[in-house]
Amino acid sequence: MLPDVNQPVWKNVVSGEKALRSSKATVNLLVQGSKMSYGRDPSLANVQQLIVKMHSFFTRYESSFPEEVSQLI
Amino acid sequence: MLATTHSRLQSIEEVEAAITGGKTLFLAGSREALSQLPRGSWVGGTICYFMTEEGGLVSDDKIFSTEVPEFALEAKAVNYGLGNLSYLYSDAPENGITFLIIPAATRLLKVFAEQAPSFDGFLMHPVVGWVSGVRMDRIGKEMPAVFNGQTGEVFENKAVALHVALPANKQAELEIVSIFKGGDGDVIHFKDEGFQAVGCTINGKPVNLADYIVAKGINTEFPLVGDYCGCPVNVSIQNVDPVTHCVELYAPVFPGVDYRFAEPVEDYAKAFAEVADADQTEPDFACNCVLNFIHGKLEGKKTGNVTGPITFGEIAHQLLNQTLVRMYLRDV
Numbered sequence: 001m002l003p004d005v006n007q008p009v010w011k012n013v014v015s016g017e018k019a020l021r022s023s024k025a026t027v028n029l030l031v032q033g034s035k036m037s038y039g040r041d042p043s044l045a046n047v048q049q050l051i052v053k054m055h056s057f058f059t060r061y062e063s064s065f066p067e068e069v070s071q072l073i
Numbered sequence: 074m075l076a077t078t079h080s081r082l083q084s085i086e087e088v089e090a091a092i093t094g095g096k097t098l099f100l101a102g103s104r105e106a107l108s109q110l111p112r113g114s115w116v117g118g119t120i121c122y123f124m125t126e127e128g129g130l131v132s133d134d135k136i137f138s139t140e141v142p143e144f145a146l147e148a149k150a151v152n153y154g155l156g157n158l159s160y161l162y163s164d165a166p167e168n169g170i171t172f173l174i175i176p177a178a179t180r181l182l183k184v185f186a187e188q189a190p191s192f193d194g195f196l197m198h199p200v201v202g203w204v205s206g207v208r209m210d211r212i213g214k215e216m217p218a219v220f221n222g223q224t225g226e227v228f229e230n231k232a233v234a235l236h237v238a239l240p241a242n243k244q245a246e247l248e249i250v251s252i253f254k255g256g257d258g259d260v261i262h263f264k265d266e267g268f269q270a271v272g273c274t275i276n277g278k279p280v281n282l283a284d285y286i287v288a289k290g291i292n293t294e295f296p297l298v299g300d301y302c303g304c305p306v307n308v309s310i311q312n313v314d315p316v317t318h319c320v321e322l323y324a325p326v327f328p329g330v331d332y333r334f335a336e337p338v339e340d341y342a343k344a345f346a347e348v349a350d351a352d353q354t355e356p357d358f359a360c361n362c363v364l365n366f367i368h369g370k371l372e373g374k375k376t377g378n379v380t381g382p383i384t385f386g387e388i389a390h391q392l393l394n395q396t397l398v399r400m401y402l403r404d405v
Contacts, residue, residue, distance in 0.1 A: 019302075022302070035302075
């Protein structure tokens with residue numbers, strides 16, 4: 001089951017501290033985009049936005065990316 | 074395994090029959106060919122280069138037709154200009170696939186290339202498509218265009234999208250396939266985003282990119298490869314100006330991405346066939362880049378089991394260069 005949006009794993013992924021390995025282009029674009037945005041603006045407000053966006057993505061597509069979700073747990 | 078859509082090269086008469094028969098189509102063809110079609114449920118863009126089952130083909134009187142499958146719930150054509158482009162993804166159905174065509178050499182394409190990742194709904198709603206163009210020897214003499222078959226409109230400065238809603242048991246998946254590898258060459262970083270590159274750092278040291286290309290004798294037929302967490306996002310070189318020391322690009326580079334020049338590819342056709350045949354599932358839609366067609370001398374050569382238009386830019390969520398894009402409608 002997907003971790004709750006307030007779990008620290010999300011911040012670690014959007015900031016690039018935790019690598020999320022995937023063979024799927026969509027996930028790689030998502031993670032790279034988050035890292036780039038975090039690099040430009042590491043403010044708390046931006047981090048929250050990035051977390052919400054990534055959490056929403058995996059909530060929507062949880063069943064499509066089981067290997068990626070398993071790395072978040 | 075067969076695709077769920079019907080994607081094939083057809084005569085104008087065959088496409089006309091499909092339109093009048095009520096099919097919803099995503100089309101690629103010359104301006105002359107598309108102009109002869111009746112109004113109906115279709116969108117299209119200008120291109121005369123194709124991957125066919127017989128090999129690469131240049132044709133002004135054939136149309137590559139991708140038929141939206143019967144199980145689709147709804148298909149709606151929408152025109153996008155600078156004023157509403159940012160709604161592209163949020164306009165898409167909750168579960169679906171959006172087919173998009175943008176004319177080459179437009180302000181709209183530049184905005185899409187640079188800003189799409191910041192648009193609301195980016196990546197949440199899959200968008201696949203391509204950049205329309207003209208024959209290479211007509212560049213600057215004719216304008217690329219897009220057609221909205223539902224309204225009969227033709228645009229040279231707007232994009233057209235076909236938003237297709239899918240049932241809950243179907244989901245679109247996009248694949249980005251590159252035959253180019255960044256390898257272990259010098260790592261290039263850009264401070265500013267954009268279609269022009271002057272300054273950059275290479276392995277951490279400030280360098281002028283044009284001077285670097287000239288000094289190293291780099292073959293600019295091969296792209297810069299951006300590393301997006303392992304996904305290759307190619308940026309093709311348009312021009313290296315030794316006077317202004319500026320490098321013009323076919324897609325923007327972005328800060329925060331590791332770029333490397335691609336390792337040379339000897340045989341494009343063989344390389345594409347290898348990656349295409351690695352997945353025996355026929356895609357529901359695919360497109361490849363005209364630079365691969367030209368540099369790889371692909372006319373008449375087969376590139377595996379993938380067919381589709383050969384375009385002035387490919388779209389899988391965002392703008393890509395020198396890339397094979399594949400879209401699958403999967404059962405979920």
